[in-house]
Amino acid sequence: MRSVRLRRNADEVSASSDQPTTDYERFAKRWMTGFIAVLLRAVHEPALAYDLATEALATARLRWSSAPEGPERLAWLIELGTVVLAQTVKRGQVPSIERRREQQPAARVLSVAEQRELTALAEARIKLPTEAQAAADALARSAPPLHVLRTLRRSDLVHANPLPDRAFDRDDR
Helix, strand or coil: CCCCCHHHHHHHHHHHCCCCCCCHHHHHHHHHHHHHHHHHHHCCCHHHHHHHHHHHHHHHHCCHHHHCCCCCHHHHHHHHHHHHHHHHHHHCCCCCHHHHCCCCCCCCCECCHHHHHHHHHHHHHCCCCHHHHHHHHHHHHHCCHHHHHHCCECCCCCCECCCCCCCCCCCCC
């Protein structure tokens, strides 16, 4: 189940109108929420997962001509997400370089309802193609430990309303 607001943001990531017209736009619209759920299983914080996913999708858009075809494409995106997570750990903050390339994106605030929806999707374990599931499992196994994840800051493009049941989270990392 994808919220209207998250679907709309998939369009923003792909810079499209309501109807996706390119292969990338169709792919981003189809997999954005599932991709966020995959990242959420690794990082345990919805807004951080969202921030990582939007940067990885922006990177994918720029590299789309070299993307593999078919079911390997989602695995490729998950691997890009793994690279963005590694860059985040190294820098201490989610990069926003590719999202800002030739654009001035607006900051996004995730509501409590959206964060809970993403958490529910991550817990539901969305059915992925075999190659993508293998990449998602590898990401979950290689994710940084919780004490490292808690030190990571989101980019200034993603903010989140505080979750009442997540006392250890700071309001705006």
